Amino acid sequence: MIWIYKTPGIPDELFITSDNVPGPTKEEIRVITISKARLREGDYLVDVGCGVGSITVEAALQVGRTGKVFAIDEDEEAVRITGWNISKFGVQDTVQLINGKAPEVMQALPPVDAVIVGGSRSITDVLRVSYAKLKAGGRLVVNAITLETAYEVVKTMRELNLANLDVVNVSVARGRFTDAGVMMLARNPITIISAVKP
Amino acid sequence: MIWIYKTPGIPDELFITSDNVPGPTKEEIRVITISKARLREGDYLVDVGCGVGSITVEAALQVGRTGKVFAIDEDEEAVRITGWNISKFGVQDTVQLINGKAPEVMQALPPVDAVIVGGSRSITDVLRVSYAKLKAGGRLVVNAITLETAYEVVKTMRELNLANLDVVNVSVARGRFTDAGVMMLARNPITIISAVKP
Amino acid sequence: MIWIYKTPGIPDELFITSDNVPGPTKEEIRVITISKARLREGDYLVDVGCGVGSITVEAALQVGRTGKVFAIDEDEEAVRITGWNISKFGVQDTVQLINGKAPEVMQALPPVDAVIVGGSRSITDVLRVSYAKLKAGGRLVVNAITLETAYEVVKTMRELNLANLDVVNVSVARGRFTDAGVMMLARNPITIISAVKP
Amino acid sequence: MIWIYKTPGIPDELFITSDNVPGPTKEEIRVITISKARLREGDYLVDVGCGVGSITVEAALQVGRTGKVFAIDEDEEAVRITGWNISKFGVQDTVQLINGKAPEVMQALPPVDAVIVGGSRSITDVLRVSYAKLKAGGRLVVNAITLETAYEVVKTMRELNLANLDVVNVSVARGRFTDAGVMMLARNPITIISAVKP
Numbered sequence: 022m023i024w025i026y027k028t029p030g031i032p033d034e035l036f037i038t039s040d041n042v043p044g045p046t047k048e049e050i051r052v053i054t055i056s057k058a059r060l061r062e063g064d065y066l067v068d069v070g071c072g073v074g075s076i077t078v079e080a081a082l083q084v085g086r087t088g089k090v091f092a093i094d095e096d097e098e099a100v101r102i103t104g105w106n107i108s109k110f111g112v113q114d115t116v117q118l119i120n121g122k123a124p125e126v127m128q129a130l131p132p133v134d135a136v137i138v139g140g141s142r143s144i145t146d147v148l149r150v151s152y153a154k155l156k157a158g159g160r161l162v163v164n165a166i167t168l169e170t171a172y173e174v175v176k177t178m179r180e181l182n183l184a185n186l187d188v189v190n191v192s193v194a195r196g197r198f199t200d201a202g203v204m205m206l207a208r209n210p211i212t213i214i215s216a217v218k219p
Numbered sequence: 220m221i222w223i224y225k226t227p228g229i230p231d232e233l234f235i236t237s238d239n240v241p242g243p244t245k246e247e248i249r250v251i252t253i254s255k256a257r258l259r260e261g262d263y264l265v266d267v268g269c270g271v272g273s274i275t276v277e278a279a280l281q282v283g284r285t286g287k288v289f290a291i292d293e294d295e296e297a298v299r300i301t302g303w304n305i306s307k308f309g310v311q312d313t314v315q316l317i318n319g320k321a322p323e324v325m326q327a328l329p330p331v332d333a334v335i336v337g338g339s340r341s342i343t344d345v346l347r348v349s350y351a352k353l354k355a356g357g358r359l360v361v362n363a364i365t366l367e368t369a370y371e372v373v374k375t376m377r378e379l380n381l382a383n384l385d386v387v388n389v390s391v392a393r394g395r396f397t398d399a400g401v402m403m404l405a406r407n408p409i410t411i412i413s414a415v416k417p
Numbered sequence: 418m419i420w421i422y423k424t425p426g427i428p429d430e431l432f433i434t435s436d437n438v439p440g441p442t443k444e445e446i447r448v449i450t451i452s453k454a455r456l457r458e459g460d461y462l463v464d465v466g467c468g469v470g471s472i473t474v475e476a477a478l479q480v481g482r483t484g485k486v487f488a489i490d491e492d493e494e495a496v497r498i499t500g501w502n503i504s505k506f507g508v509q510d511t512v513q514l515i516n517g518k519a520p521e522v523m524q525a526l527p528p529v530d531a532v533i534v535g536g537s538r539s540i541t542d543v544l545r546v547s548y549a550k551l552k553a554g555g556r557l558v559v560n561a562i563t564l565e566t567a568y569e570v571v572k573t574m575r576e577l578n579l580a581n582l583d584v585v586n587v588s589v590a591r592g593r594f595t596d597a598g599v600m601m602l603a604r605n606p607i608t609i610i611s612a613v614k615p
Numbered sequence: 616m617i618w619i620y621k622t623p624g625i626p627d628e629l630f631i632t633s634d635n636v637p638g639p640t641k642e643e644i645r646v647i648t649i650s651k652a653r654l655r656e657g658d659y660l661v662d663v664g665c666g667v668g669s670i671t672v673e674a675a676l677q678v679g680r681t682g683k684v685f686a687i688d689e690d691e692e693a694v695r696i697t698g699w700n701i702s703k704f705g706v707q708d709t710v711q712l713i714n715g716k717a718p719e720v721m722q723a724l725p726p727v728d729a730v731i732v733g734g735s736r737s738i739t740d741v742l743r744v745s746y747a748k749l750k751a752g753g754r755l756v757v758n759a760i761t762l763e764t765a766y767e768v769v770k771t772m773r774e775l776n777l778a779n780l781d782v783v784n785v786s787v788a789r790g791r792f793t794d795a796g797v798m799m800l801a802r803n804p805i806t807i808i809s810a811v812k813p
Contacts (some may be wrong), residue, residue, distance in 0.1 A: 386564070
């Protein structure tokens with residue numbers, strides 16, 4: 022099947038998932054995250070901690086066949102599921118799957134236009150190697166779910182003298198239709214931090 | 220100037236604005252709204268209450284030159300500012316500007332793939348005429364800022380037997396960098412309601 | 418055991434609970450709800466839909482032995498659990514337990530200073546009988562978890578010409594301590610609507 | 616005038632304010648903050664960064680004439696306004712006003728049951744001196760408005776081996792009644808962090 026959307030916003034339920042792999046990043050957070058990367062056709066992107074590959078797939082649809090997405094995860098199963106999703110959405114030619122620790126495996130990559138970090142156990146190292154790989158004007162986007170990660174990312178981005186530092190905290194509640202009416206069920210808030218390499 | 224992004228996510232500050240016209244819809248809300256419309260190249264869309272035209276511009280970039288965006292606003296100045304923004308972002312050929320009340324001026328439009336309602340004083344009438352204009356499988360997306368609008372939209376969408384009714388409430392806080400650290404400044408929550416014409 | 422707090426803010430885990438009965442109302446929502454009732458020593462209060470009785474207990478501690486809390490629930494088990502909690506917190510003398518439908522059983526009550534509605538299947542009827550029972554200057558406070566209830570409550574309170582209509586939507590996320598840091602886990606948002614009988 | 620409420624929840628507009636002094640802490644945040652301190656009649660409390668004194672007044676009503684609230688602010692005008700508010704609410708006998716830097720002036724205080732920190736420029740020092748002054752079982756509550764403060768407080772409380780560490784992030788939106796309906800206006804989120812000295 023070849024996916025026909027170009028717009029970010031693939032419904033969550035269309036992604037292949039696994040109980041052992043985080044994701045998909047929920048639609049609302051996914052589209053904001055991709056928006057912050059300001060992707061253009063032909064861009065090169067690294068997706069660190071790709072999970073089931075939802076951001077990888079959406080980003081691949083944005084950068085197109087002339088672009089490239091390097092999808093990295095330490096977990097073999099995450100890489101396998103991402104592989105299934107890139108096939109399902111027809112973006113195999115755009116995506117290169119990499120199983121390993123981001124700070125190590127990123128050394129071998131070419132310069133890129135953007136790095137999206139969905140999750141990592143060594144966020145400071147990931148930011149430093151991302152900085153090294155980013156072209157001038159390239160964008161770094163991190164989704165933080167812990168207080169500590171949000172703090173470390175802001176601190177490190179400032180130490181790296183990144184420009185246009187932007188921090189947004191997004192809370193989404195989704196309606197469940199019950200006999201009593203539409204109950205709003207909250208999802209956990211995410212902090213999305215982005216900046217530009219000058 | 221011809222705009223080069225294809226991804227939703229034009230920075231807010233790039234839009235031409237006016238003190239008398241609402242908008243631009245903030246980036247985070249804009250990309251979620253457009254995501255819910257599931258736009259594809261070639262789609263026809265109506266943007267009801269276009270304000271300064273931020274959703275019109277983003278949507279026009281998504282549907283491309285083979286698509287069409289009908290941007291409607293009662294307010295003449297809103298239509299004028301939207302005109303400036305579609306020129307700035309190079310999407311004049313895709314957008315048709317219409318000054319008038321949506322329930323009336325929509326009568327003359329061809330069938331469409333999606334309707335996005337950013338604001339309206341007669342939401343029930345707008346939903347009914349939108350339903351009439353939508354193709355089967357077409358999507359209706361409403362941004363509600365009042366309790367009453369959210370309620371009316373859910374009620375009317377159910378009466379119209381729309382499918383896949385989806386309600387999300389989105390709260391965004393954005394960091395301001397101060398001497399004391401990153402203060403999170405809240406923006407008003409928006410309820411985004413979407414559904415499909417069966 | 419006689420409870421020694423007078424301040425609202427009994428930790429959630431101290432209440433006896435049941436899988437079949439909603440509650441306790443989480444601490445943060447409980448104290449705001451009670452705050453909106455502006456209780457004073459000696460006040461008479463109705464708690465409609467008392468669940469496990471967390472608001473009943475806290476309110477009883479506020480109004481003291483000269484006050485009175487009428488705790489109403491349709492569900493027998495809810496009334497039983499509330500009974501256990503009022504014993505645990507030593508407020509049996511202040512609380513009168515009533516098993517029945519609020520719009521019916523409230524008919525027999527004396528005039529009261531405040532009504533708190535935690536839940537009800539016939540909210541409009543409850544508001545009307547509450548209005549009839551409230552003294553001039555008395556306060557009506559409703560916790561709404563559905564869009565429809567929030568809408569109906571605002572509409573009915575306006576029709577009843579209540580004064581000082583106040584609507585707050587409260588979202589709480591609570592930190593869970595993990596190896597990766599403090600993850601914020603969201604709770605569902607609640608709309609707390611309050612007003613005064615002129 | 617002698618204030619007759621014992622329940623936290625004084626309406627915001629009843630406090631005397633000043634353009635140059637922060638506060639009052641909004642009702643919803645105030646009652647949660649006080650709840651987290653688990654105050655009892657007779658308790659001794661320090662209010663660090665008292666601003667206009669809204670938490671000082673509410674806490675004083677809770678601890679009563681046998682308790683004591685030490686209200687500290689570096690800013691002379693804050694101390695003056697707090698003085699006016701404690702007179703307005705009739706709690707002069709319970710409150711001791713102190714103008715100075717908290718880490719210094721707290722040295723002279725007796726052991727206390729709770730410390731509430733509304734704001735401070737040297738949060739780590741304040742936490743350390745608070746720890747020294749707290750009785751065993753005493754509670755420390757901090758309201759953080761920046762990412763960095765929230766992070767530092769959690770980190771320092773852990774280093775001090777405080778128990779029952781609790782982090783809640785609270786977002787409140789309040790309805791404004793307009794012709795178009797009830798618009799929810801967001802207030803900035805606050806992180807309330809509390810813990811117990813073992």
